[in-house]
Amino acid sequence: MSENKTLKKAKSVAGRLPFLLVAVLIGLLSWLAPASAQQKFSGTVFFDYTFYLSNDGPITTPPTNNPNFKNNFMNFRRVYFRYDNKINDNISFRLTLDGDTVKAVDSSGKADDKFRPYLKHMYLQVNNLVPDADIKIGMADTITFKLAEDRWGYRSVAKTLLDGYKDITGKDIDATSADIGISLSGKLLRQVRYGVMLSSGEGYSKPEKDKHKKLSSFIQLIPVAGFSVVGYIDYEKQDVGARAYTYKGDVYVEFIPNLTLGAEYFVYRNDKNLLDGQRYDRSGLSVFGRYNLIPEKLNLFARFDRYEPSDLTDLDEISLIIAGLDWAPLHSSFKLQPNIWVYDYKDLLKKNDLIFNLTFLMSF
Amino acid sequence: MKKITALIGLLALLLVASLGLTSPASAQKKMIQIKGSDTMVNLVQILAEEYMAKKPGAAIAVLGGGSGTGITAIINGTCDLANHSREWKPKELDLAYEKGVRPRIFAIAVDALSIIVNEKNPIETLTMAQVGSIFRGEIKNWKVLGGPDQKISLYGRQSNSGTYSFLQEHVLNNKNYSPDVKEMNGNAQIIEAVTQDLSGIGYVGVGYLYDEKGEVRKGLKVLKIKKDDNSPEYSPLDKEAVYSAKYAISRPLYQCTNGKPSAAVADFIRFELSPEGQAIVEKEGFFKIGKDLMEQNEKNLR
Numbered sequence: 098m099s100e101n102k103t104l105k106k107a108k109s110v111a112g113r114l115p116f117l118l119v120a121v122l123i124g125l126l127s128w129l130a131p132a133s134a135q136q137k138f139s140g141t142v143f144f145d146y147t148f149y150l151s152n153d154g155p156i157t158t159p160p161t162n163n164p165n166f167k168n169n170f171m172n173f174r175r176v177y178f179r180y181d182n183k184i185n186d187n188i189s190f191r192l193t194l195d196g197d198t199v200k201a202v203d204s205s206g207k208a209d210d211k212f213r214p215y216l217k218h219m220y221l222q223v224n225n226l227v228p229d230a231d232i233k234i235g236m237a238d239t240i241t242f243k244l245a246e247d248r249w250g251y252r253s254v255a256k257t258l259l260d261g262y263k264d265i266t267g268k269d270i271d272a273t274s275a276d277i278g279i280s281l282s283g284k285l286l287r288q289v290r291y292g293v294m295l296s297s298g299e300g301y302s303k304p305e306k307d308k309h310k311k312l313s314s315f316i317q318l319i320p321v322a323g324f325s326v327v328g329y330i331d332y333e334k335q336d337v338g339a340r341a342y343t344y345k346g347d348v349y350v351e352f353i354p355n356l357t358l359g360a361e362y363f364v365y366r367n368d369k370n371l372l373d374g375q376r377y378d379r380s381g382l383s384v385f386g387r388y389n390l391i392p393e394k395l396n397l398f399a400r401f402d403r404y405e406p407s408d409l410t411d412l413d414e415i416s417l418i419i420a421g422l423d424w425a426p427l428h429s430s431f432k433l434q435p436n437i438w439v440y441d442y443k444d445l446l447k448k449n450d451l452i453f454n455l456t457f458l459m460s461f
Numbered sequence: 462m463k464k465i466t467a468l469i470g471l472l473a474l475l476l477v478a479s480l481g482l483t484s485p486a487s488a489q490k491k492m493i494q495i496k497g498s499d500t501m502v503n504l505v506q507i508l509a510e511e512y513m514a515k516k517p518g519a520a521i522a523v524l525g526g527g528s529g530t531g532i533t534a535i536i537n538g539t540c541d542l543a544n545h546s547r548e549w550k551p552k553e554l555d556l557a558y559e560k561g562v563r564p565r566i567f568a569i570a571v572d573a574l575s576i577i578v579n580e581k582n583p584i585e586t587l588t589m590a591q592v593g594s595i596f597r598g599e600i601k602n603w604k605v606l607g608g609p610d611q612k613i614s615l616y617g618r619q620s621n622s623g624t625y626s627f628l629q630e631h632v633l634n635n636k637n638y639s640p641d642v643k644e645m646n647g648n649a650q651i652i653e654a655v656t657q658d659l660s661g662i663g664y665v666g667v668g669y670l671y672d673e674k675g676e677v678r679k680g681l682k683v684l685k686i687k688k689d690d691n692s693p694e695y696s697p698l699d700k701e702a703v704y705s706a707k708y709a710i711s712r713p714l715y716q717c718t719n720g721k722p723s724a725a726v727a728d729f730i731r732f733e734l735s736p737e738g739q740a741i742v743e744k745e746g747f748f749k750i751g752k753d754l755m756e757q758n759e760k761n762l763r
Contacts (some may be wrong), residue, residue, distance in 0.1 A: 135644065175540060185637040186620065186629075229551075287663060288556050352561030354719075392494065392539045394702015 135183040139461060143253035146455040154440060154450030173198065175253075176212060187225055191237075192229040193218035195301075217275050217301055230283025236301055239276050240292040240313055241343070244327055246274075248349050248359040249385050251398055253458040254436050255419050258402055259345070259384035265415060268406040270365040270379055271311075271333070271341055273300030277281055278310070289443040290317040298333045307336035323352025329363075339368030355389035370407075377409040387423075396423040398436075412444035421456075483697050493726055497531020497646040498574060498623050499542035500666035504745045505544055507731075508569075512732045521729065525647065528552075533590040535719055536562050541726050545715050546572065546623030546666070547630075563720045565761045568713035571732045571748035572698030573667040574627060576684045576710075577652065579659045584608045586694045589709055593632045595662060596641025603660060605644060615642040616651045616663035624648075627665030627712055628664055640690040656680030666695050668746035675746075686710060703748050713754060714747065727762055734758055 111438035127242045149157040149168040176196040195217035220235030242284040255261060259272040278296030285291060290312070298311030313331035320326070329349035334340050344364035350356075350451040385400035399420040407412045419438025434456040441449050495505060502525040507520040523544075526533075531543030532553050537560075549564060557564055573738075578584060584606055587595075588702055594600045595613060604610045617638060618625040630634060645651045653665035656678070672678050677698070684692035688709045695702035695709070702708040717734075718726060732738050741748045750758075 130567070183620065185640070284555060287555055290555075319559055322558045322563065325559060351559070389538060408716075 113422060121187070135181075137179075137181045137183075139179045139181070141175070141177045141253075141460045142173075143175055143456055143458045143459070144171065146171050148448045148453045150437075150451040150453055151449060153448045155442070155447050156440065157452065158452040173212065176214075177217070179218075181414075187223060189222045189224075191218050191220055191222070192216075215302065227281060229285075230281055230303075233280045233282075236275055239273055239343065240280060240282065240294050240315055241272055241294065241329065241331065242274070242361070244315075245324075245347055245359060245383075246347070247360050247402070248351075248357055248400075250357070250387060251384065251421075251423065251434070253432075253456055254398070254421060254434055254454070255400070255438075259343075259363060259383045260281065262379075262381060262404065265402070265417060266379075266393070266404050266406045268379055270343065270363075271298065271367070272343065272365075273302075275301040276304075277301070278313070288319045290319070291315065304440075309334040319354070323350065325349040325351075335367070335369065337369060341365070341367040341369075354393075356386065358384075358386045360384045361408060370408045375409060378406040379407065380405045393429045394425050398423060412442075414443035416441040416443075421454075430460050434458060466660060492522055492607040493542060493724070493729060494534075494540040495521060495523045495544060495716075496526055496529045496534040496540040497524075497532075498546040498714070499525040499618075500546045500622075500624055500668070501544040504558060504570065504714075505741065506718075507745060508733050508738055508741055509729070511737075512729055515732075516728075518731070519725070522570075527619065527621035528626070529621035530703055532717070535564065535717055538562075538598050538719070539691055541718065541723070542729075543717050545717065546712065547626045549717075550626070562716045565720060565722065566715050566717045567730055567734075567758045567761055568715055568750050568752055569730070569738075569758075570714040570742040571703065571750055572714050573703045573708050573748065574624065574710040574712060575665055575670055576662065576665050576683060576699040577665060577670070578682050579655055579657075580680050580682045581659055582608060582682060583718045584684065585682075586687060588692075589686045590689065591750075592686070593634060593636075593664060595663075596628065596638055596642065597633055597636055598641055611660040614654075614658050614661040615639055616645055616654045616658075616661055617642040618648075618651070618664075619646070623681055624664060624666065624712055628710070631710060631712075652681065666747070667703075670698070670747045673683075682697050700748065704751070712750070713750065722762065728757070730762065750752045 128156055135349065147170055151157045152159065152168065157168065159168065159187070174197060177196045180192045183187065194214040196212040196214040199417060200214055214240045216236060216418040218236055218238070219234045220237040226232055240257045242257045246252060246260070249257050256264065259270060260274055261269070262270050262272060276299065278294055280294035282292040283290070286293035293314045296311050296313070297305040298309065299305050299315035311331055313329070315327055315329040317327045325348070329345040329347070331343045332340065341361055344367050345361060347359065347361040350358040360383065362382045363380060368376060370377050372381070383400060383405040385398070387396055387398040389396050400418070404415040404417070420437040421434055424433045425431065426433065436454050436456060438452040438454070439449060487754040492677050495509070502523060504762050505597045509523050515523060528545035531540065531545050532549060534540040535543040536553070536557050542601055573634045576587060582603070584603065587606070591600065591606060594690065595616065596615060598657050600606065601613055602610065603613055629638065643654070645654060648665040649668040651665050670677050670681065670683055677683060683696060685696045687694045695707050697703065697708055700707065703711050722730060734755065743750055
């Protein structure tokens with residue numbers, strides 16, 4: 098009996114160990130950092146009130162055996178807590194803890210809705226070691242969709258196309274927002290920017306499962322001010338001897354005052370994706386825009402996504418329209434973002450889902 | 462169907478409410494938003510107040526935050542006019558190009574960057590090289606410079622400050638500041654710290670040296686600066702030395718817009734550059750701009 102207790106206690110301590118280590122690391126960094134190093138804590142929190150406006154789509158149909166099906170609910174989605182330490186003008190360090198309820202299961206296997214923090218970023222950034230370029234070493238943002246995410250600007254409302262592909266379709270495309278490795282981003286000319294990254298390929302939430310690494314790169318051409326064309330490719334040999342590639346092209350228009358327009362299209366090819374012995378590709382298209390109606394007060398945004406989980410399957414395509422307002426009633430650190438999601442399925446047997454979210458965003 | 466109608470109604474209501482609640486700001490849309498340099502914030506605030514007194518109906522809001530903050534705000538389209546006490550960095554120019562922002566820059570005043578110590582410090586003069594060595598942390602004791610045997614306390618600004626970048630570029634030869642520099646939020650905080658610290662040294666814009674009576678603040682000593690060992694010494698308080706560029710660390714204070722300024726913004730800039738505006742610049746302890754800069758401004762206003 099007491100052996101059991103000791104074992105449980107040990108497990109509980111082991112479970113908390115990563116967070117204790119992170120806390121100790123923050124403390125150490127704060128202590129080691131010279132007095133002048135600029136240290137900054139910041140954070141972002143967003144949560145929704147969600148209301149299903151339809152009741153007959155694949156997401157919104159109540160199951161027959163569940164009279165308490167929640168067609169409206171509150172949902173805390175993300176908490177980011179960042180610590181930035183600028184050691185000098187060329188060296189800085191970032192640590193980000195990300196919290197959500199995705200793996201809200203305790204050691205006994207009981208589910209709850211408690212937030213659990215995990216490590217999103219822990220990297221060292223070195224500027225200008227390579228002329229006009231920044232190097233990041235550690236767990237850092239990938240270069241896959243950072244440019245799109247910056248333009249879309251509404252991560253609180255929806256992830257960008259590749260980031261959210263698995264959430265929408267349930268199909269994996271090996272895209273992650275952060276990964277452990279090394280990246281180099283910079284410019285060759287004012288009109289030509291580039292990025293390369295060598296990473297584990299597993300993302301920030303899983304340990305590396307094989308010896309193979311993912312190699313990613315992009316080139317951004319800006320032929321005229323405010324107009325960018327981006328080409329991206331990544332490659333990873335996978336554990337069963339198969340290869341996986343992502344090809345992506347982006348276009349951004351930013352020269353019209355107060356308006357940002359963007360589009361991204363990608364194809365994901367993996368030798369393991371076979372249907373009747375034939376390889377199929379996954380792909381997606383996203384077109385989005387945001388308009389600044391009153392600076393730092395009121396913006397409008399809209400997006401159209403097209404998801405094609407398999408080019409060999411006819412009726413699996415999904416279209417998604419997202420539209421909404423971004424309103425800062427009191428201060429730019431607190432925003433209300435009412436938004437609608439309309440899912441349209443190519444399969445005519447599936448009716449549209451229509452979902453309303455009132456998203457609350459706070460940052461400090 | 463009812464739900465969709467309710468939803469559209471709700472969204473329309475939110476849009477109307479948001480427009481209504483920001484209506485001090487539909488007015489605000491017409492309000493000129495200025496952000497940026499802390500060195501310039503008091504000066505531009507006074508210029509704005511004088512301008513608004515002359516032009517009923519004009520509305521200008523001036524915020525600080527540092528030159529970097531102002532430049533970022535112009536790039537992001539969240540202000541009409543940015544104050545900055547340094548030139549744009551290459552990374553900022555690259556970002557502006559990427560986002561289709563075309564900065565137009567106006568010099569509205571000249572600042573003599575002033576090196577200050579506690580009034581009880583016997584040191585009177587430093588060379589540029591000595592100032593650089595002090596802030597890089599290479600000279601750590603006043604004794605090395607002929608002063609008392611005391612560790613030097615360094616007071617400076619954060620890296621989003623234009624003054625931080627200007628001193629780094631022009632005096633520290635682009636090398637890093639000492640990790641011992643205590644980074645203060647603004648000029649006023651540096652002055653406060655140096656007046657209370659016998660071994661303190663800091664750098665501030667010349668306009669911050671004076672009190673309400675127009676005299677150098679009590680507890681401060683403003684050091685004279687020599688370009689090198691063999692050059693004569695000059696004080697930032699010496700107007701003639703600053704106007705003739707004999708004082709080694711003077712700099713223009715800038716404002717910038719995205720593209721050609723709107724009529725309202727251009728009118729305010731014209732006021733700042735007018736004899737009346739330039740008289741305010743001098744009254745606030747800064748220096749008028751010269752003929753060359755004025756001609757450049759006129760070109761950019763067109």
